[in-house]
Amino acid sequence: MTLKGILLSASMIALAGAASAETRIGMITTLSGGGASLGIDVRDGFLLALEQAGRDDIEIIVEDDEQAPDVAVQLADRMIQAEDVDIMTGIIWSNLAMAVVPSVTAQGVFYLSPNAGPSQLAGRGCNQNYFNVAWQNDNLHEAAGAYANSAGYTNSFILAPNYPAGQDALAGYKRFYEGGLAGELYTQLGQTDYAAEIAQIRASxxxxxxxxxxxxxxxxxxxxxxxxxxxIPVIGPAFSFDQxxxxxxxxxxxxxxxxSQWSPDLDNAANTAFVAAFREAYGRIPSLYASQGFDTANLILSALAVADPSDEPDAFREALRAADFASTRGDFAFGPNHHPIQDIYVREVVQEGDIFTNRIIGTALEDRGDAYAAECQM
Amino acid sequence: MSAILIVEQVLNGLQFGVMLFLMAAGLTLIFGVMGLINLAHGSLYMVGAFVAATVAGLTGSFLLALAAAMAAAAMAGAVIEMTVIRRLYHTDHLDQVLATFALILIFSEGTRAIFGSFPLYLDAPALLSGPVTLPLGIEYPRYRLALIAAGLLVALGLWLLIAKTRIGIQIRAGKNDREMIAALGVDIRTLYTFVFALGAALAGLAGALVGAIQSVQVGMGEPVLILAFVVIVIGGIGSIKGAFVGALIVGLTDTLGGIFLPEFFKLFMEPASATQIGASLSSMAIYLLMAAVLIWRPTGLYGVRA
Structure with a gap:
């Protein structure tokens, strides 16, 4: 089946209501507006993995949350109540994840995050049915702070949007960064004009x-x-420099x-095959979001091979926890709060032909878990 | 805080203000002359930006893109005036709000269907890219400086049009007494269509000009529309002069509040909480300003109606 075919059948199933497939996955992600590229990459990576697996007993329902928490909440309610999904995934933005995930897991549905990893859900708000396959929000920013030390920066100006992931970002950067701050700013989420911020950076x-x-x-x-x-040199997480x-x-x-926890040139067999297959299927270099969608789908597939999420939720959960799949990141394991333990790399933006992409130049943090695992009681 | 920062923020405020003026001018004309609340004005801004990005992509000419943006927005404005808006002049404001809100939805979904969900990017012309060094060694983006100049030029042109030309006299007369100018033989329907298309063209121009520094995306017009309403309420509904003064006040308040309020609170608070309180208060600043103006002058700075 082609990818278009999967998409088409996904939307037809969404229209037709409950059908007879064995496993139903609901994906709520951002497919329109300024954040659309992230959701589209997660979806495309996820569908690529499903297509490679060739499983026709898995049905996936994809819906656009328009980056609006209220829309995401409505979609989640409908997917759980009317579509009877077993597993949910897809949310990009942490403010949407905060609105959706607690009620999803409270209703006994598994949620696997392919992106958003707010600190609240890693610490006190952790849940046995919530797994984050990407990172805890702070991770990439922690690595940027560690890199800033090694680069000799002692006076950083830091800024992020004012929402849960933005707050995690600045907290993450400051966790390992040892220098002083020339300024610290929160911008509006979705802001498009940064003239005032740039003036403050110049004067700082x-x-x-x-x-x-x-x-x-x-x-x-x-x-x-x-x-x-x-x-003034800029540094940032991969999110600020994605494909x-x-x-x-x-x-x-x-x-x-x-x-970043991932890069297109990361040297392992799973990743080489993924990058080639993604370019073949979609005609573009995958972003880290695409790799996260791909890994999320493969993790689900690996657990489905062991147990069925609705018949044997405990066995399915154990299988997820084991993370027995070939990650595009190479080594991958879950910590006690179901968040990844993984290496975070330092990348550099390079030009290959007329395409701009990233190349790994070093490792910032090895086997990094997260700062909130100790607060999690499952 | 350095003088350079203040000068740069004043320029940013002016640039923001003149772009708001382009939006507010059309809005206030349409409200003043026809008594119509047009929520779809932000959609015309979006139309201008999308057309500009497309034409610039096809031809590589920024000037052509601007002309096409104005023409397309004016045309879209004229078409919706003749098909939808015309039926709303004699209805109450709630019907107007409902109908023009429906237009927002139609324009947004239509644009999404044609251009897709990804934002487009419009490049400023090479001649205007990069920074320019002003006196006192202040570096400022050349394009933003050009925006200030363009906005002031349009403001001047609009003033000449309203104050010195025959059509301007008709517009002013239509604002004061529409029955009388109809009785004097002025074709009021054509006049209304013209005013609506003029307002739309200004919105389209603003969208195209701003599109080159920001991203061109569906829904980009609505945040600006809200600010444009604040501007015309502050300036006095129906007054072009009020829209101009109001736009500059709002632009300057918004950008300067962001740096002065945190500094102000630092005088008697801890830096961290001062920054937080200052930042959240500065995002409210223009609304507080609007409330203050309305208490002082309930019809706005240059408003005449009771």
Missing amino acids: GADSVFFFLPGGMGISFLRQYADSGLD NILQAVGADALGVVNT
């Missing part, structure tokens, strides 16, 4: 700028930053260092 005397601005926000910021003539942002920003981002 900073020796480095750390920013977490995923999706369209990152594109707007980087274009305006380049146009402002500022030459889609780089294509829109182009040469202005060349040489910029960012941190």
Whole structure:
């Protein structure tokens, strides 16, 4: 079946209501607006894994949350009550995850996050049915802070959008960063004009700028930053320099260092095969979001091979916890709070032909878990 | 806080203000002359930005893109005036709000169907990219400086149009007494369509100009629309001069509040909480300003109606 076929049948199933497949997966993700590229990549990576597995007993229902918490909550209620899904996944934004995940897991449905990893759900709010297959939000920012030390930065200006993942981002950066702060700013989520922030950076005397601005926000910021003539070096998590942002920003981002748990050039067999298959299927280089969607689907497949989520939830949960699948990240394991323990790499933006992409130049943190695991009581 | 920061933020505020003026001018004209609340004004802004991005992508010419954006927005404005808006002049404001809100939904979904969900990016012309060094060694993006100049030029042109031309006299007369100018033989329907298309063209121009610094995406018009309403309420509904002054006040308050309020609270609070309180108060600043203006002058700064 082609990918289009899967999508088509997914939407037809969504229309037809309950059908007879053995496992039903509900995916709520962002497919429109400034954050659409993230959701589209997660969806495409996820569907690619399902297609490779060739399982026709799995039905997937994909819906667009429009990056709005109220829409996501309605979709989740409908998927659980009317569509009777066993597993849910897909949410990109932490404010949406905070609105949806607790009620999903409370109703006994498994939720596997392919992206959002708010600290609240890693610590006190952890749940036995909630697994994060990407990272805890702080992780990539922690690595950026560690890198800033090794790069000799002692006076960073840091900024992030004002929502749970933005707060986690700045907390993460400050956890390992040892220098002082030239300034600390929260912007509006979805903000498109950064003139005022750039003026403050210029006046701050900073020796480095750390920013977490995923999706369209990152594109707007980087274009305006380049146009402002500022030459203070920028660093950030991979979210600020993902594959889609780089294509829109182009040469202005060349040489910029960012941190990620994954990179297209990461050297392991699963990843090489994934990057090749993704390029073949969609005609573009996958982003880290695509790798997270792909890994999430493969984790689900590995657990489905052991147990059925509705008949034997305990065995299914144990199988998820074992994480017995070939991750595109190489080594991958879950910590006690169901969040990854993994290496975080330092990447650099490079140009290959007329495509801008990332290349690994080092490792920032090895076998990094997260700062909130101790607060989690399952 | 340095003088350079203040100067740069004042320029940012001016740039934001003149772009708000382009939106608010059309809104206030339409409300002043026809008594119509047009929520779909933000959609015309979006139409301008999308057309500009498309034409710039096809031809590579920024000027052509601007012209196409204005023409397309004016045309879209004229079409919705003749098909939908015209039926709403004699209804109450709630019907107008409902109908123009429906237009927002139609424009948004239509744009999504044509252009897809991904944001588009419009590049500023090479001539205007990069920074320029101003006196005192202040670096400022050349394109934003050009936006300020363009906004002021349009404001001047609009003032000349309203104050010095025959059509301007008709618009002003239509605002004061529409029965009388109809009795004097002015074709009021054509005048209304013209005013609506003019407002739409200004919104389209604003969308295209701003599109080159921000991303062009579905729903980009609504946040600006809300601010434009604040502007015309502050300036006095129906007054172009009020829209201009109001837009500059809102633009400057918004950008300067972001730096001065945290500094102000630092005088007597801890830096961390001062930053937080200052930042949250600065996002409220323009609404507090609007409330203060309305208490002081209930019809706005230059409003005449009771």
